[in-house]
Amino acid sequence: MRNAMDEVRLVVQPTVSHYRAPLLKALLEQQVLPLSLLGRYANSEDRQSRNHIRSASAEILRRVDELKFREWRNLRWERGVVPSVLRGEYRAYVLEGRVYTVSTWLALALGRAKKTPVFLWGHGWKRPESGLKRTSRVAFYRLSSGLLVYGDRAKEYAVSVGLDADRIAVVGNSIYATQDLIDHAVPNRPSTEEDFTVIVSVRLTSRHRVDMLAEALALMSPGGRRTRVIVIGDGDQAETLRESFEQAGVAAKFVGAVYGAESLAPYYAVADVAVSPRASGLNIVQAMGFGRPVIAPEIDPTSGPESELVVDGHTGLQFPLDDIGALARALQSLRDDPDAAVRMGQAARERVLRTHTAEAHSAKIVQAVKGWLDRDR
Incomplete structure (x- = not known):
């Protein structure tokens, strides 16, 4: 049985939806980096029921721990993440890079204090920002041990506003297995x-x-x-x-x-x-x-x-x-x-x-996180 202290706790970005299933399967089957997956099961673009996004299969859901959360307007609190980082239950964490998730800010700060790596995974910047929005996002990303983004433009912009290029990995996105x-x-x-x-x-x-x-x-x-x-x-x-x-x-x-x-x-x-x-x-x-x-x-x-x-x-x-x-x-x-x-x-x-297959996507995520962990050992 694997020890959780040897595993990386990865929060599925954005949710455990049907289109994430091939990637999750690839992540669970790879043998390079032990992972424990956590994710939100609630999949909706907005509150209109016809815009609901179908969840992954029951087989995938059984292998991903459910992430409970609360929301107030744009702000979100993800339950259990902060206590887990505080207790140091896992070797490292990969959290969703959502700047409006208050619990992630606290988890990042705790990770810094306890020397537990906390990485972020998400779109990064979709468009240039200025003022308080840009300042907040830069501070958010700087607290992380590394940033996984979907595309080259997000990395280029992050570097242009002063983030370390060596701590940003472009991992792409996927929908199907090869x-x-x-x-x-x-x-x-x-x-x-x-x-x-x-x-x-x-x-x-x-x-x-x-x-x-x-x-x-x-x-x-x-x-x-x-x-x-x-x-x-x-x-x-x-x-x-x-x-x-x-x-x-x-x-x-x-x-x-x-x-x-x-x-x-x-x-x-x-x-x-x-x-x-x-x-x-x-x-x-x-x-x-x-x-x-x-x-x-x-x-x-x-x-x-x-x-x-x-x-x-x-x-x-x-x-x-x-x-x-x-x-x-x-x-x-x-x-x-x-x-x-x-x-x-x-x-x-x-x-x-x-x-942009699920296997290529998984390999880039694993390679980036493992590379950072090995370098910082």
Whole structure:
């Protein structure tokens, strides 16, 4: 039986949701660094029940201790974390890098005082900050023994405001295991297909701006291929969006929430391109993993670092934020050049298989934490 003092206590970021299951499985199965997982089971983007995020399977939940918490507005207190650090129950801790979690501030301070390493894991900076917000976040991160972030821009900005580059590791993000992507690979779309099919896979909330896609498709000049849309996801804007596509004269099929590579593969198999109008995240990793190019905004303060995977002209196309005309032109260019869409889709899949599988994600987390622990021994 393992001794807890040899283990690293890792808080799952952000929650023990269905899309975290492949990563959690990889973390639990790796043999390099003994881990004990703790995570929140409550998975909701907001208080609308239709925006609820499905939890991981019962098998995964059995292997992750439940993290109880209380919230008041933006502030959160995670129960049990501070007493555990105070007692020194684990060799080190990896906590969610959420600046509004009061218990994490105290855990970081206690870790410093007791010489117990406390690392942070999260997005880091999604956008530049100033004033008290930036000062608070810099102080928060400086208390940690190391910072795990999802993307390169977060690290670059952290270094620009004075944080130590050697204490920041870019670990990426993931949604599927390598074998899932191999087992459920979809063929390239033939250039002779009569339909030009656009797929969008997001939670159907106002922040994701799927209505922009309807407007952009209505602006496209006529072409030789019929345009249709597959909308994957559910949320409180579903009915409004149905009306938007209908008014735009675009054939849109709403299939609801779909989970798992096996269930999603048939939809991506008939799609030419994926679009993420706003608030991009793991939907980019999903689409690229299935070998589809992604059209997304150049710089979007509501998007996660996964948007960095969209390299204009290589793994997809970018358009200026909220520029519906530019989005229409990007769609039209791939409709009229299906070979380019296939080429970008192949590059997109290769990138995800190389850097954004659950195994790659797990390895980067473990390598960074173990490296810091070994260096500080």
